[in-house]
Amino acid sequence: MTTFLVTIGIGLSTAAILSLSAVAFTLEYAVSRVANFAHGEFLTIGAYVAYSGQAIFHENVAAAAAIAAVAGAAAGLALNFGLIEQFRGRSAITVFIATLGVALIVENVLVIIYGAANVTYGFGQGKLHHVGPFLWTTSDIEVIISALAVAGLIYLLLPRTRFGKAVRAISQDRPRAQVSGIPARRIIMQTWALAGAVAGFAGFVLADTVGTFGPTLGFNFLLLTITATVAGGIGRPYATLGGALIVGLALQIAGTYTSSAYELVFAFLLLVLLMLFRPNGVFVRRSAVAVRA
Amino acid sequence: MYWVSVVTEAGIFAILALGLDVIWGWGGDFDLAFYSYLALGSYLTFVLTIGKPTPPVEYILGWHLPVLLSIMVAMAVVVGLAAVIGAIALRNLRDIYFAVTTLGAASALYLLVENYTPLFDGYNGVYGLINPGQTALNLTYNGYRIAFLVTVLVLLFLAYLLVQRLSRSPFGRMLRSVREDERASAAYGRRVFGAKYRAYLFGAALAGLTGGLFAIFISAFNPSAWTPQELLVIYAAILVGGRGNPRGVILGVFVVYIGFIELTRYLPSPASRPDFGPAMRQILIGLMIILMLRFRPEGLFRERPGLDRDPASTPASQRAAAPTGQSSSPQTHPRGDEGATREGGASKAGRRRAGDRK
Numbered sequence: 250m251t252t253f254l255v256t257i258g259i260g261l262s263t264a265a266i267l268s269l270s271a272v273a274f275t276l277e278y279a280v281s282r283v284a285n286f287a288h289g290e291f292l293t294i295g296a297y298v299a300y301s302g303q304a305i306f307h308e309n310v311a312a313a314a315a316i317a318a319v320a321g322a323a324a325g326l327a328l329n330f331g332l333i334e335q336f337r338g339r340s341a342i343t344v345f346i347a348t349l350g351v352a353l354i355v356e357n358v359l360v361i362i363y364g365a366a367n368v369t370y371g372f373g374q375g376k377l378h379h380v381g382p383f384l385w386t387t388s389d390i391e392v393i394i395s396a397l398a399v400a401g402l403i404y405l406l407l408p409r410t411r412f413g414k415a416v417r418a419i420s421q422d423r424p425r426a427q428v429s430g431i432p433a434r435r436i437i438m439q440t441w442a443l444a445g446a447v448a449g450f451a452g453f454v455l456a457d458t459v460g461t462f463g464p465t466l467g468f469n470f471l472l473l474t475i476t477a478t479v480a481g482g483i484g485r486p487y488a489t490l491g492g493a494l495i496v497g498l499a500l501q502i503a504g505t506y507t508s509s510a511y512e513l514v515f516a517f518l519l520l521v522l523l524m525l526f527r528p529n530g531v532f533v534r535r536s537a538v539a540v541r542a
Numbered sequence: 543m544y545w546v547s548v549v550t551e552a553g554i555f556a557i558l559a560l561g562l563d564v565i566w567g568w569g570g571d572f573d574l575a576f577y578s579y580l581a582l583g584s585y586l587t588f589v590l591t592i593g594k595p596t597p598p599v600e601y602i603l604g605w606h607l608p609v610l611l612s613i614m615v616a617m618a619v620v621v622g623l624a625a626v627i628g629a630i631a632l633r634n635l636r637d638i639y640f641a642v643t644t645l646g647a648a649s650a651l652y653l654l655v656e657n658y659t660p661l662f663d664g665y666n667g668v669y670g671l672i673n674p675g676q677t678a679l680n681l682t683y684n685g686y687r688i689a690f691l692v693t694v695l696v697l698l699f700l701a702y703l704l705v706q707r708l709s710r711s712p713f714g715r716m717l718r719s720v721r722e723d724e725r726a727s728a729a730y731g732r733r734v735f736g737a738k739y740r741a742y743l744f745g746a747a748l749a750g751l752t753g754g755l756f757a758i759f760i761s762a763f764n765p766s767a768w769t770p771q772e773l774l775v776i777y778a779a780i781l782v783g784g785r786g787n788p789r790g791v792i793l794g795v796f797v798v799y800i801g802f803i804e805l806t807r808y809l810p811s812p813a814s815r816p817d818f819g820p821a822m823r824q825i826l827i828g829l830m831i832i833l834m835l836r837f838r839p840e841g842l843f844r845e846r847p848g849l850d851r852d853p854a855s856t857p858a859s860q861r862a863a864a865p866t867g868q869s870s871s872p873q874t875h876p877r878g879d880e881g882a883t884r885e886g887g888a889s890k891a892g893r894r895r896a897g898d899r900k
Binding site for chain 2 (some may be wrong): 284332335336339340341342343345346347349350351352353354356357358360361364365468472475476479508510511513514517518520521524525528
């Protein structure tokens with residue numbers, strides 16, 4: 250029972266990181282109708298910029314997190330302006346392939362700058378705490394709280410502000426939103442900046458939790474992010490949190506009771522099964538939206 | 543001998559690209575599991591040929607089949623795997639959903655092979671297939687390599703003839719019609735899933751063959767030869783050559799592999815930074831994909847689907863029946879920048895850019 254509860258505890262911390270990354274991914278999809286394969290690189294960029302910033306900020310975790318978010322936002326803006334907007338009107342799969350090219354470029358630019366070998370943060374993981382039935386380190390708790398805070402912020406932003414209203418309008422129908430006087434270009438830019446910031450922050454948190462990371466950090470995490478997004482239903486930010494929870498827990502439980510080497514195998518099999526039976530998310534009873542072209 | 547090896551490699555990958563082009567170029571399905579078929583074909587060729595493993599090395603089977611038979615068995619198993627993945631991914635999923643599903647399946651397979659050592663010895667991989675049949679053929683090492691190059695080129699030519707013939711056949715035209723407009727195709731009685739599924743299995747069979755050839759070529763295979771980048775290079779080559787045009791695809795592979803990968807080997811790669819050269823090459827591949835997609839999505843050589851030679855169809859009925867896969871001749875779309883490759887797509891051309899298919 251103790252093992253199980255510890256597993257759940259770690260699963261919740263994984264789910265928290267996953268929810269950050271997945272919410273950002275689904276926001277990008279919502280406004281631009283693009284499955285951004287370079288999303289993982291936002292995480293990697295965030296992680297590496299925080300790594301570089303260590304020298305300046307020393308061991309200040311908050312400052313490192315902040316610059317990771319800023320770097321992620323810049324990357325999001327750059328991708329939207331430099332690529333997504335250039336490919337407007339092209340089919341979704343074309344843009345998808347183009348973002349795949351971007352992922353390849355960014356990953357290797359990072360290899361050139363930082364080398365292919367793994368690097369490590371100097372931040373400590375902190376002490377172990379018993380929180381209720383769970384066993385968490387200080388940084389686990391920070392991760393969960395900050396994930397809840399960011400998620401809460403997004404869930405306040407989307408339904409309650411003018412910006413959120415505009416995002417939802419654009420995600421439903423960009424031309425009509427534009428006709429109704431919504432500055433679509435600007436809102437989409439802001440959404441990408443927001444998504445990039447969340448992803449950059451998630452990258453820092455992920456790297457800090459894993460401990461040691463390399464240029465493939467984000468790319469490896471991307472497929473998990475997509476699994477969580479699909480579990481929730483792509484383009485539906487509210488359901489994504491649930492999807493992340495399911496995937497994070499499933500990953501950790503499968504890993505604990507078989508071998509941690511196979512936890513990703515289970516995650517990707519889960520992705521295939523989701524695609525087979527619930528491509529629109531586990532919270533949609535039937536295939537309400539056609540997935541076919 | 544250096545150039546023999548370079549041309550052999552390009553020839554092998556050209557066969558692979560022809561297979562992938564049937565799936566992606568004609569069928570329009572962006573398959574991210576494709577390289578796994580080469581990997582599996584390669585692994586199986588090894589374990590069927592090289593005999594029992596000596597501990598601590600471990601792998602399944604360890605038979606002593608003749609290499610040609612091994613390749614055929616490997617192809618059959620690869621097609622079996624593709625039948626499973628294709629049945630899952632092609633039934634209802636398209637576009638990004640299809641790509642992500644195949645990527646998920648391929649990643650699960652990759653991690654399984656990497657971590658489960660009894661299968662193919664995990665990360666160390668399998669090796670020891672050195673010039674099979676060299677003594678029987680009574681050749682020197684270099685002579686064998688040249689003979690192998692000739693074999694690869696002959697196989698490439700045969701694959702080209704087959705694909706070219708298929709391209710002009712009713713099957714090829716049906717596949718393209720399904721790509722252009724699935725619903726219209728289905729409405730004209732084409733079985734969408736069946737068409738895509740058969741194309742998928744055909745492509746996988748070519749990948750299995752390529753795996754066998756690759757096994758002989760590099761005489762070792764492990765998961766580091768199986769990264770996502772390898773597949774992206776093939777996609778880049780198809781994009782450069784011209785999606786859907788077999789001749790273009792072959793040319794694209796030779797351009798990308800020889801003109802590009804080999805020439806960039808001469809990039810400065812300081813001893814202190816051994817990563818620089820390979821990373822630079824990946825960056826250039828990524829740039830090439832993006833630039834081709836943005837500025838010349840049809841590639842150097844435009845797709846040329848077979849013409850309808852049915853004497854019963856007149857130009858007028860051709861246009862009416864276009865979505866059934868009877869491609870319109872270029873004359874119906876005098877403006878080359880939007881017609882030519884699109885079947886009855888003039889009405890859509892305004893909405894999408896030329897050559898920008900699914």
